[in-house]
Amino acid sequence: MSRADVLAALEERAREVRARAAVRAWEYRQRHHAKGVWFRLRRLLAATASAWSLPEEEARRLVAEGYEAADVGALLEPPKLLVVVPEERLRAIAAREPVELRLGPELLAARCLALVPFRRAETPSTPGGAAAAGEAETG
Amino acid sequence: MIDFRSRLLATLHRLAPVFEEDGVMVVGSEVPNLLQPAAASTLVVSQDVDVGIPVDRLAAVKERLAGVEGLRPSPEEPSVWVPESPALLEVNFLGLDRATRGPADTYVLDDPELPLMVFGLLSLLEPGPRVDAAGLEVPLPRPAGLLLEKLATERSGEKGDRDLLVALGLLLVAAPADLGEAEQRYRSLDPELRQTIRSNLATLSLLEPRAEMPDPRPHRERVAALLDRLERHEVEQ
Numbered sequence: 001m002s003r004a005d006v007l008a009a010l011e012e013r014a015r016e017v018r019a020r021a022a023v024r025a026w027e028y029r030q031r032h033h034a035k036g037v038w039f040r041l042r043r044l045l046a047a048t049a050s051a052w053s054l055p056e057e058e059a060r061r062l063v064a065e066g067y068e069a070a071d072v073g074a075l076l077e078p079p080k081l082l083v084v085v086p087e088e089r090l091r092a093i094a095a096r097e098p099v100e101l102r103l104g105p106e107l108l109a110a111r112c113l114a115l116v117p118f119r120r121a122e123t124p125s126t127p128g129g130a131a132a133a134g135e136a137e138t139g
Numbered sequence: 140m141i142d143f144r145s146r147l148l149a150t151l152h153r154l155a156p157v158f159e160e161d162g163v164m165v166v167g168s169e170v171p172n173l174l175q176p177a178a179a180s181t182l183v184v185s186q187d188v189d190v191g192i193p194v195d196r197l198a199a200v201k202e203r204l205a206g207v208e209g210l211r212p213s214p215e216e217p218s219v220w221v222p223e224s225p226a227l228l229e230v231n232f233l234g235l236d237r238a239t240r241g242p243a244d245t246y247v248l249d250d251p252e253l254p255l256m257v258f259g260l261l262s263l264l265e266p267g268p269r270v271d272a273a274g275l276e277v278p279l280p281r282p283a284g285l286l287l288e289k290l291a292t293e294r295s296g297e298k299g300d301r302d303l304l305v306a307l308g309l310l311l312v313a314a315p316a317d318l319g320e321a322e323q324r325y326r327s328l329d330p331e332l333r334q335t336i337r338s339n340l341a342t343l344s345l346l347e348p349r350a351e352m353p354d355p356r357p358h359r360e361r362v363a364a365l366l367d368r369l370e371r372h373e374v375e376q
Binding site: 001003006007009010011013014017018020021022023024025028031039042043045046047049101102103118 | 214215216217218241242243245246247249251254256258259293294330331334335337338340341342344345346347359360362363366367
């Protein structure tokens with residue numbers, strides 16, 4: 001390979017890195033729009049110790065008790081009911097099924113999910129508390 | 140079959156002349172391995188060693204490379220030195236330029252013998268203490284800067300995921316003071332980079348385990364704790 005070819009290959013790599021930086025800048029500006037929804041969902045799941053699929057009536061009962069549904073769930077299509085609940089409350093629901101915490105088909109197919117936050121996290125998970133993780137649009 | 144750690148250490152010993160030059164350091168996925176006690180090298184199995192060269196030291200490094208045996212420049216890419224024996228790993232030389240600020244500043248340092256990719260984000264790296272690796276003092280970056288660089292780098296697919304798992308490896312060997320330093324330095328970054336770092340941490344938390352890389356599942360709470368620490372500053376700002 002000639003020296004010119006070597007330099008051309010390196011320049012192409014550098015161009016690709018700079019192009020990705022330009023895309024990132026665009027995505028940053030879009031963070032309040034559709035692109036930002038995925039970040040908010042991932043952020044919410046990152047604060048979650050375990051996820052459980054629930055029948056819709058159980059999920060709605062949790063909301064009625066005051067456990068708040070994360071806003072990001074309503075921004076997905078089809079919408080999801082994502083309720084942040086403590087483990088103690090979840091254990092009282094017999095019809096719960098564990099869901100792997102990954103943006104995979106199983107989690108994306110579930111319509112109603114209970115999300116148990118890490119105990120150390122400051123995410124409020126009591127009735128009336130905000131399902132804050134993933135909801136704060138920061139930066 | 141030569142084990143990975145032996146190949147890594149043998150390669151580093153071959154690079155000893157280069158490590159004598161100020162500012163040169165190992166900068167890639169091997170760093171978590173070398174920060175383990177006695178450079179145990181059980182965290183990340185990789186087939187190459189990344190070595191950062193300050194751009195203003197290139198001439199001196201080239202002289203020192205004359206003393207390196209068992210590796211030679213690849214004809215296709217002279218910044219990659221390939222091993223002459225299976226007992227060694229490949230070495231990638233990269234340029235470090237403190238004047239760069241971010242990925243948009245990435246450029247090629249043209250040199251007839253050792254042209255280098257200079258990735259803008261590598262300016263986050265600062266020289267750290269040398270660690271003992273089987274009798275050789277190996278220069279490493281401060282873990283905080285490398286952690287931020289790995290989390291801020293925009294990559295996708297398998298390479299991107301592996302980079303995030305290297306960041307996890309760093310988290311596993313980082314001292315509390317390193318995380319405090321990362322938190323402080325994070326505050327000085329541009330909002331876009333901060334957003335990328337938080338986004339990549341969230342992605343890391345949801346990654347599947349991969350062979351010969353740290354398993355993220357038992358460490359998700361640690362990742363969440365770092366995200367909380369970083370976001371605290373976003374609220375303040």
